[in-house]
Amino acid sequence: MDATARLIELLGVDRVRTEPIDRMVYAKDSGVTAGEPAIVVLPETTAEVAAVVRIAAAFDMPIVARGAGTGLAGGAVACPGALLVVLTRMNQIVMVDEVGRTALVGPGLINLDLSHALVGRNLHFAPDPSSQQASTIGGNAATNAGGPHCLAEGSTVAHVLGVEVVSADGEILMLGGAAPDPPGYDLRGLMVGSEGTLGIVTQLLVRLTENPPQTVTMLIAFDDINDAARTGSDIIGAGLVPAALEMMDHEMIVAIENFVSAGLPVEADAVLLAEVVGHADGVAEEAGVIRSIAVRNRATDVRVASDEDERALLWKGRKSAFGAIAQAAPDYYLNDTVVPRTRFVDVLGEIYAIADRYGIRLMNVFHAGDGNLHPLVSYDASQPGMTDIVVEAAHEMVCVAVAAGGTLSGEHGIGLEKRDLMDQVFTDVDLDAQARISQAFDPARRMNPGKVLPDGARCFDRPSS
Amino acid sequence: MFRSAELVTALRSVTRELFERLRDETVDADAAYVVAPASIEEAAAVLAAAADAGIPTTFRGGGNRRQTGAPAAADLIVTTTRLASIIDWRPDDLTVIVGAGLPVDDLESEIAERSQTAVLPETAAGSTIGGVLAAGASGYRRLRYGPTRDRVLQVRMATGYGKVVTGGSPVVKSSTGYGMARLVTGSLGSLGLIGEVTLKLWSRPLAVSTVRVDDAAAAYRRTYRPLAVLETPDGASLYLGGSANQVAAQAVAIGGRASPNLAWPEPITDPVRVEMRVPAACVEEAIRWVQRIGATRWIAQHGVGIVSAGIDALDVAGVGAARAWAESVSGALVVLAGADDRIDPWGTPPPSIEIQRRIKAAFDPAGICNPSILPGRL
The missing domain is CATH 3.30.70.2190 (Alpha-Beta Plaits)
Structure with a gap:
């Protein structure tokens, strides 16, 4: 039996998609990168996700998890031959604890749907990315998403108390939980922001905030x-x-x-x-x-x-x-970079200068309070070479931010988009340390390979002597 | 354990030279050697040599938490006394970069000049920032501002394999690579030495107040975002912060006796100390449990889920029963000081123990950094 047959046996023919049209539908997120998966599956339970991961392991297929596909950095874009695990059907609100101010939710739950469900209870879910009408809480956790109100409330990581995870070898683990400071390493804190490279989050215990x-x-x-x-x-x-x-x-x-x-x-x-x-x-x-x-x-x-x-x-x-x-132009490229708040004015000036130099149309909307810039280029991708020019200008803007003491991404993540810029902010030794983390979770490098860390990040990859 | 002479001969001459140069005679300890590196690079060189020679190593800041996790005895102590300065305070960015050996009180009093706070533990006499971070300790004000972990933006460390690694980002918001700063916070020196950290700061509230109340849980439910809600055997208090009008109005609404300062309880210093960490909704039951195991002093953090307690003597059966209850509500009972062979400091290891073991091995392949300090004796 091949992988598709095994998956159909598990999920039924309706929740395993291999037709060209299906693969095309799921080939893109909301950014500029794309890649068609080999197979798309739509699990509905944690046990199904675990079984899917074990089948992928048996057939040595890379696994890419995906929520609503509103990401802009390519974190949920399939790599060649990937089994794409679409989590949008796991969108339940399992439990709301009004006294403890927590909720247990599926990763496919749409961000705003949680706060809507809490109306009348004087509680809300604080992370509010602009995509909140469409993006999923699992995706918010994967990118450590922000939003306007994370200035005072902190990014998604401050609102995820625990995650149920299917590990790279198909085991189901709970990391963190409702109790503070669980003994041992903060694997919950690593999982949030890891863009699907350390495992698949199948349930989240989130903190609710008093209105x-x-x-x-x-x-x-x-x-x-x-x-x-x-x-x-x-x-x-x-x-x-x-x-x-x-x-x-x-x-x-x-x-x-x-x-x-x-x-x-x-x-x-x-x-x-x-x-x-x-x-x-x-x-x-x-x-x-x-x-x-x-x-x-x-x-x-x-x-x-x-x-x-x-x-x-x-x-x-x-x-x-x-x-x-x-309405300004058919396509846009939305950048995401952070500078120290005090460097905001200078960097903004430099970013306008870059746009002028490239002759591109720039609009700016950003989180001024935490120095998170979102220069946005509107353009027409059907003009030959235009996307390349826009991406090149965007990279230049990121480099300006980094030179001012900033970093690559404030809330969108690294994905494919900025993977090869990671050496702008981290040394080879730093990247090697991050690769050690990924290897500890996923020794076979099956989970979302090729994202976040550039190839060859594990530069000290040799047995200890 | 090595004896001193053996240890010295175990070292190559170049390493011996390094150790001699960094030797710290001011620390009185059982260990064969105490060194105080003056840079993270030197600390990394020390750890590379220790890994090479297989020397069990521990790290020391203020020394307040050295019983946490009941680490195995070490032959080498690396102190942070020479990594103890404020490197770059940017008040307008609300961030600060500090050496790990800087005492918490020194940082807080310096940045109080611009009315800022790092929200580190309030009663941390002698504690260093590195020690607080390594222990993953938070102050009472975490109810309002979140745990320390949420404010650790960037960490520079010397790893167990002898390299200087930077994790995290120097700005207040980032989604750039793995949350290394979060991993290192609370790792108890098992991955290497924290040398330098960038912290996010908050402005101190313009006015504060401590209000004595009869029913802490009820008062908390009625009050918008207090700084802390603490209960001790002497009674309960709400700690308020905000504008003068707001704090006054809130104090009146609560209706208790108010004082215009933050009157934190005396820290618990008993030789045997335990900490219950349970879901916030279970705090009252946790208080009953620490009373049952003979706690003479305890501090309960409502809304957070932590009850710290001092006990005269370790009642193994009682602590075991309290731990079984804590674990049954997905919490933990941690013996912070006074653990012995009869009772594990942490309790049942977490289900992710295998991944934890692999992370430990990845950062400390020779197994020299605070061996057996983690749950599961990792």
């Missing part, structure tokens, strides 16, 4: 983007960590406004979207400090969302950014 009693959302407009950037730096420098601090440049504002009419000031050179949450008295004071810092930095308008509808509309504008740019 704030009060929220103030402010939209601050500027005539000069440098004033906006400086305001962002000054707010953090003043010791405030707002719940969110987002920035959009003029091009982005216009694109969003044409798309969703969120009431953004189209004449502004840049806007900051700041949100403070908490106890009513504290929120009012913090909002006041932000307003005075903005005014000192020549803000032209400070608008406070007067009700929940207006607040929702402002956020809808921000989170529609990547849909909005589709």
